[in-house]
Amino acid sequence: MPSQGPGGINWFPLLVLAVVAIGLLHYFTPGHLHFYHDTLxxxxxxxxxxxxxxxxxxxxxxxxxxxxxxFIPHLWHFFGQGLETYLSELTEIALYLATGLVVGVIADRERRLRDRYRRLSEKLKRSYQRLHRETTQLLAAETQLAAAQRLSALGQLSASLAHEIKNPLSSIRGTAEIFLDEFPPGHPRREFVEILLKETARLNSTVDKVLGYSRGRPAANEEPLEPLDRLLARLAALVANPLRKKRVNYRTHGLEQAADLAVPANPLAQVLLNLLLNAIDAVPEGGEISLTVESQGQGWRVLVADNGPGVAEADREKIFTAFYTAKAEGTGLGLLISRKIVESLGGTLSVGDRPGGGAVFTVSLPDQPFPPVFTESKP
Incomplete structure (x- = not known):
């Protein structure tokens, strides 16, 4: 039996007191006052x-x-008024018991039904929550499957493009070598031809990797190392034209310690070039971009910061997923590939807020030696 009634109050003792009070009033009310006895x-x-x-x-x-x-003491008032009157009053006791029995049975049944419906409601709620979770997982799986199918198609297309690119690359390299012979050491244009040759070699290496993966025969091969300051100078020359077109103020910091860092030239150049080009796209006309080299414990890091609109906190992981881009003509693959390259070198690529507004991308890498990078197996 519940110990409390409505409102969380224990009404049972109060009901007992009411019964006792009615019984006393019955007993002490004179027998000829029938109206009061009927009311009680x-x-x-x-x-x-x-x-x-x-x-x-x-x-x-x-x-x-x-x-x-x-009620029994009240019966003494009718003991001498005839058997019929006495039995009429005695019947009241049977009606009291019948009332308690019938209403109690109905109340218990209603309470059981209410508990049953409550349990059923909780069960339905749990089923709905489980269904909602499973639906969310199914939608996520469908999204991943669609992305995987697009990546598969993109992989096949990349292999075809890589194969078609190799011949023009050979022609470009041959032309650059002719230009190199035309400009002796010390000529102001020779530096640009050397950059062209290095970028052609890097692109050819990338094409070889794509072909190697498409053939399922990747082999471990260590990338050539290059002083970081020299690599950054080469990248600055590559982005000089777009920087000049947008009148972007480009500054570097910490390059004096970059001379002592030998880094994998081709993969890191691809990452940093992608970050610089993204920063140029993000900043307004006359904006600011800075590149900083810092040492940290057992490693070092390169920070590329800009005063563009920045990256919302909710999008900081999305931008590293396939096909997610805020650019009208973007592929949504640049940052994903950049993070994969940095991770293959044992480091991390992250994004945060630039003090004063904008974004800062941080490439963190350990000291040498770097893990091997997979390239195409040579037959």
Missing amino acids: RRLTYFPIVLGALWFGLRGGLILAGLSSLA
């Missing part, structure tokens, strides 16, 4: 019904029994 007799049903509703069958029967006991 009907009033007795209230604590019985309330007890049955609030406390079930047990509560109804207990209060009906107490009401019957409280």
Whole structure:
């Protein structure tokens, strides 16, 4: 039997007191005052019904029994008024018990139904939550499958393009070598021809890697190392024209310590060039871009910062996923490939806020030796 009624209050003792009070009024009210006795007799049903509703069958029967006991002294008023009158008053006790029984049974049944519906509601809620989770997982799986299919198609297309690019690359390299012979050492244009040759070699190496992966025969091969300051100078020459077109203020910091760092030239050049070009696209006309080299513990890092719109915190992981881009003509693959390259070298690529507004991309790498980079197996 519940210990509390509506409002969390223990009403049972109050109902018992009401039964006792009605019984005393019955007993001390003179027998000839029939109106008062009839009123008290009907009033007795209230604590019985309330007890049955609030406390079930047990509560109804207990209060009906107490009401019957409280009603017995009242019967002495009718003991000498004939058998029919006495039995009429005695029948009231049976009605009290019947009322407690019937209302208690109905209340218990209603309570069981309510508990059953509550459990069913909780079960449905859990089922809905599980269905919602499974639906979310299914949608995520469909998205991943679609991305995988696009990546597969892109891989096949990349292999075809790589194969077609090799012949023009050979022609470009041959032409650059002719130009190199035309400009002796010390000529102001010789530096640009050397950059052209190095970038052609880097592009050819990238094409070889794509072909190697497409044939399923990648082989470990260490990339050539180059002092970081020399690599950064080469990249500065490559982006000089787009920097000049947007009148971007490009500054470098910490290059004095970059001379002592030998880095994998081709993969790191690809990463940093991608970050610089993204920064140029992000900054407004006359914007600012800075590149900083810092040592940190057992490694070092390169920070590329710009005063563009920055990257929202909710998008800082999305930008490293396939096909996610904010550019109208972007592929959504540059940052994904850049992160994969940095991770293959044992480092990390992350993005954060630039003090004063904008974004800063941080390439963190360990000291040498670097892990081997996979390139095409030579037959």
